[in-house]
Amino acid sequence: MTDTEKHRPDAGSQAPATDPALLEALREHVHGALPTTIADLSALVRIPSVSWSAFDPAHVERSAEAVADLVRSTGVFDEVRVVRSAVEGDTPIDGGSTAADAELGQPAVLAVRPARNGRPTVMLYAHHDVQPQGDDALWETPPFEPTLRGDRLYGRGASDDKAGVMTHVAALRAVHAQFGDDLDVGIVLFVEGEEEFGSRSFRTFLREQREHLAADVIVVADSDNWSTEVPAITVSLRGNTTFKLTVTTLEHASHSGMYGGAAPDAMMPMVRLLASLHDDDGAVAVAGLSAHDAPVPERSEDEFAAEAALVDGARPVGSGPVLSRMWFQPSITVTGLDVPSVANASNTLLPTVAARVSVRVAPGQPATEAFAAVEAHLRSHVPFGARIEITEVDTGDGFLVDASGWAVQEARTAMSEGWGAAPVEQGIGGSIPFVSDLAAEFPEAQILVTGVEDPDTRAHSPNESQHLGVLHRAVLSEAVLLARLQGRA
Incomplete structure (x- = not known):
């Protein structure tokens, strides 16, 4: 038993295995398309799509159009739209008196393929905007020039969350190559444009597009994994104020x-x-x-100190198990x-x-x-x-995932087959407040929080990077999940 296995929590129950021929076909397509996936990700990273108000919004608009083109390239959707909604609570500006005068949020990308023959519908979420790069002097490579070093692609947004976008795009390409026009599972692709700026128009967007967004399963590709070799399903998120x-x-x-x-x-x-x-x-x-109050896997303070890059002599703060301090x-x-x-x-x-x-x-x-x-x-x-x-x-509320639903079982199987390792069910100390908004708007939907990050990603920090092996395995896992939903009546 490896140290990773000793310290990670047990995975829950899984659904039956995927048909071996189907799994192998998806594996071959995802592997063969990986250079294209990386090239498309690199092109997105070159667009400095910082959504904060002090930055040029034209970059976010260009990013949205680039994402829309990638979504069209999947062949899955008849229509792909770039959509903007009013900032929630905004009053008409410049003395205006109509909703048309209200401030609009940053552009999102929306595409819908209706379900057929009794198949479920899945919403795939990611965001194409990024955090500011911060101090350029702290970067070892140019923040908006994707740079491959070893098995990691460096650049702002390379992981958070343009790799999430490409996970969806590449997985959709794989299932379309496999099923073509016989793809019956319903798919909603929603790529937000201002997650890093507080999702100001998110709730308005949900209300306006509710009919198009309704789904049985929601996959939020904006979290991380236990390691570069072990996947994770995020089952709890802290809120924030x-x-x-x-x-x-x-x-x-x-x-x-x-x-x-x-x-x-x-x-x-x-x-x-x-x-x-x-x-x-x-x-x-x-x-x-x-x-x-929930159990957590073991992690020593020494292990945490090394992972968090504490300087010599500094010690962790707080009390109780280390992961409980960060998750719960x-x-x-x-x-x-x-x-x-x-x-x-x-x-x-x-x-x-x-x-x-x-x-x-x-x-x-x-x-x-x-x-x-x-x-x-x-x-x-x-x-x-x-x-x-x-x-x-x-303020934004945290979230606790019900891990007993059939969608989580399907995801466990898909991730086990895509990674070659069973997923960990983990908490995340960070916040994704809109997840609770999704749960409130679509209470019947099962929500899966997944992602392409790992402990060395450094999202929001200088030298952010995406591990390409993780990206490969995340794409395959999502393609397997979609294929499994295709077979679920």
Whole structure:
């Protein structure tokens, strides 16, 4: 038994095996088409489709058109559309008075093939927008020039989530090559254009396109795997809430020599306020934030320290099993601080300081409830009579997957056959808030959260990369899943 096998959780029950001839035909097609799949992925990576408002939206539009062309190339759909919906809660801009004046979200790609002969319908989700590249100096290769090094393709979006897009495209090419016009399983392909910018128009899109999006199974290709050799089905996601915290103590800046020691500068209460969010072990110390109780596989703190790249002498924070801390417990991170830089510091008492705070919420606890608990904590711990403001609040719920459904069993079999290893059922410490939106809009659908990332992907960070072996196996697994649904009446 390998170390990986000792530390990974057992897979659940599986459906019967796929017909060997069908499996071999899919395997041959996916393998033979892999160079084209990688070339198409590389072309997508070259488009800097950052969806944040400060970046050129033309790149996201170009990315959407490129994805639409790839979807057309599958031969599966009669119509492929690029669609935009209004940002949720947006009011007409520039004094307008009609819905046409509302701000539109970034373009998504939508294609639908109706089911026939009693077959189920599956929705395939991915997103084509990407995170900003950050500091170019931290990249070992140009962020938007795909670079192959060993068995990994480097570039922003190479994995998150343009490899997810290509997983769907390549799997559809494989099943179309196998079944042609006899493909009876219903397929909805939805490739979002602003997942990295908060999915601002997602709910509006769901409402407007509900008739086209309805499905029995939803596959969300935006997660990771246990390792490059072992796949995973994500069965829990943490929720999140973010906000801006502003602390004010003075009407204006003052000389630190003349007034320091008596007048409170804003940095002092801010530091104390943020420190109050954790105990001495680094565990969250906010009353009202809950944890989810579920077993987790073993992982030592030493293994975690190596994986997370802790510097020598640094130790993990929190308490309890390491994976429970990341999957099932809340966490609080200060992700930004508006203060003078060290280079621009002066001998001045700061009147106002602002921080951006990110809270990861345990699956099962509503994000609005978690935010209320954090807000109450902050307001009850304000030192020195400082004034605080909490603004720019955003929330998204976590999700717990029902792993007992037939779709999960089908996916287990497909992944076992595509990877040559049974999938792990794992939690993810990150958040995909729209998954709970999908569950709310389509309560009868079974949701499968899969993906093409691995522990070395570095999504959202410099030097993001896609392991090409993982991509190959993910494509084959999804093609097998679609073929199995083709045979399911």
